[in-house]
């Protein structure tokens with residue numbers, strides 16, 4: 116089961132290549148390459164790439180295609196953004212070309228403007244609006260575009276937009292609602308807003324790669340009551356937010372507000388709030404505590420002004436001395452932990468019990484904690500990175516798939532006990548738990564995980 120985490124092979128690589136070529140045509144100097152069986156649009160040196168995947172393709176009339184685009188790297192960072200696009204037409208080729216062209220015409224210029232490279236726009240009359248906004252006391256520039264569809268007429272959909280406040284109404288409503296936190300780094304972040312209204316109402320907000328339910332509620336309140344006699348108006352906006360100044364120092368109130376927004380993502384097993392570690396600390400900060408003369412100044416500032424324990428990487432911040440040189444910071448699950456080296460203040464991920472790894476992951480406490488927070492906001496998946504396929508939890512799942520088949524797992528894997536080699540009970544790491552979730556095993560199966568909601572005391 117070594118490929119349990121791999122996506123299924125592409126349905127039709129020629130179609131995906133055509134899709135990638137259509138998209139590449141909207142960016143000056145872009146080229147199409149291939150990596151791990153996927154078609155990639157490379158925008159250029161130091162710029163993001165766009166991985167193009169066809170999700171579904173209807174091969175009989177009316178021809179339709181639904182695609183996933185993963186945009187990552189460059190100013191967007193490793194997690195990047197996940198977007199969807201669709202196209203319909205008189206032939207499969209037509210539908211595919213429209214899906215790529217519609218997305219790239221509307222949002223390619225937004226991407227390039229948002230990352231500060233508008234001169235690479237290769238679209239006639241690009242329609243990008245630029246605004247300034249302040250999130251958590253930090254000024255941002257945001258570039259936004261829109262792409263609407265409708266079941267009745269362009270006029271009706273246009274009138275709906277005007278009622279809502281114009282071409283960037285969804286994005287502005289979300290950004291002024293207090294439901295989008297500032298990130299900590301200088302990277303840009305994508306914000307996708309979708310509102311279908313008229314005959315029925317549905318909403319979706321994506322921040323980075325993941326759904327952001329706190330802001331979807333804002334769009335729901337914006338929508339008029341459903342009217343069965345009306346058409347369906349599908350309004351989509353996509354924005355790229357770029358910080359204009361460094362993030363101000365973390366405060367206890369500001370951090371807890373961001374953690375509360377993250378907690379709303381808890382239904383998603385990929386999200387930082389959606390696994391045993393986060394359920395243990397509840398995304399809640401404990402009270403501040405006393406300083407310790409052995410610790411670096413930035414860590415003491417955090418412990419005395421923000422929180423002495425609670426919400427943080429893995430199973431939560433739980434500082435205690437290991438020996439004269441090392442301080443334990445947090446458990447990562449599956450027997451791994453983060454530790455601070457008192458010699459220079461650097462943070463290391465000790466996964467020797469897992470894949471035999473021991474790696475320096477941050478220059479200091481603040482960088483480590485803020486990298487965790489940033490990864491969570493961007494929807495970057497498990498924060499701790501090691502080869503989790505070496506973990507006992509993963510190996511147990513692989514054995515069960517081999518013996519009973521994947522379909523039986525939700526029925527047969529109802530009690531998962533993980534122990535260290537010394538017999539200590541352990542909770543799973545995020546990557547292992549996520550793999551179990553993909554096979555339909557509920558997190559309650561992990562009987563040795565620390566209990567939920569008990570960390571801050």
Ligand SMILES: [Zn+2]
Pocket residue numbers: 448449503506508509543544545546547548
């Ligand atoms: Zn694990």
